[in-house]
Amino acid sequence: SIAYLNGEYLPLEEARISPLDRGFLFGDGIYEVIPYYNGKSVGLVPHIERMIDGLASVEIKCKKSADEWKVLLDDLIARNEGATNNLGVYVHVSRGTDVKRFHAYPENVEPTIFCFTFAIKDPEPVDREKVHAYTVTTSEDLRWKRCHIKSTALLGNVMHFQQGHASGNSECLLYNANNELTEGSSVNAYIVKDGVVITPIQDNQILPGITRRIIIDSLVADGSIKVEERNVTMDEVYSADEVWISSSSKEIAPITQIDGKPVGNGKVGPVWEAAFRIYTDAKFTHS
Ligand code: PMP
Incomplete structure (x- = not known):
């Protein structure tokens, strides 16, 4: 599938980040998972709002606006044939890559932005005899x-x-x-x-x-x-x-x-x- 990493679209298996990324070293990041059924998202706006709030609460300075996120995610879904598939999109923003391992938030480090899509199942039937329990x-x-x-x-x-x-x-x-x-x-x-x-x-x-x-x-x-x-x-x-x-x-x-x-x-x-x-x-x- 096609992934997004720091402004570029590339095959998922070619995406690379540094081992000094604070997401890797400290789990210092915020993420989202948003479902799209045949190209139609569920809760896209509140998902984006929750991510922007989460980033602010840990002082990760990501400049993307809600509208820019929406364009990026819809675009990634389109590039992965989302119109005819059920896809989840995983969005991950870490504080970024520092030059050393040090707990304090670094200054002047760009957040790492990584998104990829994955197949999700069809919704369950609205039928209590048939639904998976x-x-x-x-x-x-x-x-x-x-x-x-x-x-x-x-x-x-x-x-x-x-x-x-x-x-x-x-x-x-x-x-x-x-x-x-x-x-x-x-x-x-x-x-x-x-x-x-x-x-x-x-x-x-x-x-x-x-x-x-x-x-x-x-x-x-x-x-x-x-x-x-x-x-x-x-x-x-x-x-x-x-x-x-x-x-x-x-x-x-x-x-x-x-x-x-x-x-x-x-x-x-x-x-x-x-x-x-x-x-x-x-x-x-x-x-
Ligand atoms: N609680 C936890 C701990 C979660 O990780 C999630 C998301 N998988 C949820 C609740 C459900 O949240 P959402 O409906 O936004 O997917």
């Missing part, structure tokens, strides 16, 4: 206290994801020291109780997911399903009727088992199907 494990959230920043330093997330993976699950749901749900290692999390969708509040313990934003906004606009943003205890998770996860690549995905025990009756629930239909109808028009 996931199983998860659980762990105390042992990442850092700045989970709202989409940092490329993902070792904490990677270690939790591996906990799920190594035990034959596809995610790991995380809880804080107060036994409250935060999110999963690469996804936001939701429970459904008595028809109400409940998801943890957006604070420093979770990534402000764009899919989460589109889900909440589209459910509120539709009005037929009630949504609450509040703290969720793990007892509520274990006794929920339904549990879901969300991300740009998984959209809204149902969870049918937690730590080997069934969620609700162990089947994908009706609120998932209703919510996924509402989300699917709204996802391309949400700005």
Whole structure:
């Protein structure tokens, strides 16, 4: 595929950066993943805004405006035959390459900008009998206290994801020291109780997911399903009727088992199907 690196388009396997790049040495960077289905993006503007906010929060001085990002990403999708494929675009901005390894932010270093595309699956069917359901494990959230920043330093997330993976699950749901749900290692999390969708509040313990934003906004606009943003205890998770996860690549995905025990009756629930239909109808028009 064709990648973008510091102003140039080139075959992905030819892209090279210095080992002194601070992204490599310190995980000192911000990233995004944006889905495009047959050339149509989901949440492009909020994804770009989240990246610009993240870069500002760690003082990486990237000069690209939101409009310039939009042109770059749409162009990269077009160069990778995005009009007839489902592609994710990975965007990575590191603080750049210094002449030495030194923790302090260097002056006068240009950020490294790297983007590439990769194939993503077709959306799942809006059908609770046919959708792929996931199983998860659980762990105390042992990442850092700045989970709202989409940092490329993902070792904490990677270690939790591996906990799920190594035990034959596809995610790991995380809880804080107060036994409250935060999110999963690469996804936001939701429970459904008595028809109400409940998801943890957006604070420093979770990534402000764009899919989460589109889900909440589209459910509120539709009005037929009630949504609450509040703290969720793990007892509520274990006794929920339904549990879901969300991300740009998984959209809204149902969870049918937690730590080997069934969620609700162990089947994908009706609120998932209703919510996924509402989300699917709204996802391309949400700005
Ligand atoms: N939480 C974490 C920790 C993530 O890494 C991600 C993205 N994979 C999400 C939530 C979901 O965010 P989004 O909906 O913007 O993809």
